[in-house]
Every structure is written in structure tokens, then in C-alpha cells.
Amino acid sequence: MPSNLSTPEIAAEPYLSVNTVRTHIRHIYAKLGGHTRSEAVDRARSLGLLGGSPRS
Numbered sequence: 001m002p003s004n005l006s007t008p009e010i011a012a013e014p015y016l017s018v019n020t021v022r023t024h025i026r027h028i029y030a031k032l033g034g035h036t037r038s039e040a041v042d043r044a045r046s047l048g049l050l051g052g053s054p055r056s
Contacts, residue, residue, distance in 0.1 A: 005013075011021045025037075032047075034040035044050045 003010075007021050007025070008018055010016075011018045029035060029040050032040045032043040034043050041050065
């Protein structure tokens with residue numbers, strides 16, 4: 001998710017359908033309490049689940 005790839009680009013990487021990726025993303029948002037990708041990534045970083053910001 002922090003890679004800024006679009007949903008179809010994410011789906012193409014491991015040969016998953018776009019709907020499968022969307023389902024996983026929806027579950028990740030629910031678990032992290034975010035409504036957007038950036039909110040989910042920020043929350044994951046604050047929980048120590050991801051490294052520091054790539055923009056730093």
C-alpha cells in the first residue's frame with residue numbers, strides 16, 4: 001500500500017484479480033481505522049507496522 005501503485009497495478013503484480021485486491025484493501029482499512037490509503041499507511045506507521053516515511 002505505501003508504494004502508490006494503483007489497485008490494478010497491485011493486482012497485476014501477484015496475478016490477483018482487482019476485486020481480490022479491493023477486498024483486502026477494504027479489510028486493511030477497517031483494521032487500521034482509515035478511509036483512504038494515506039490514512040491507513042500513516043496509521044500503520046504510527047503502530048510500527050511499516051518503516052519511516054519514504055518522503056523523509
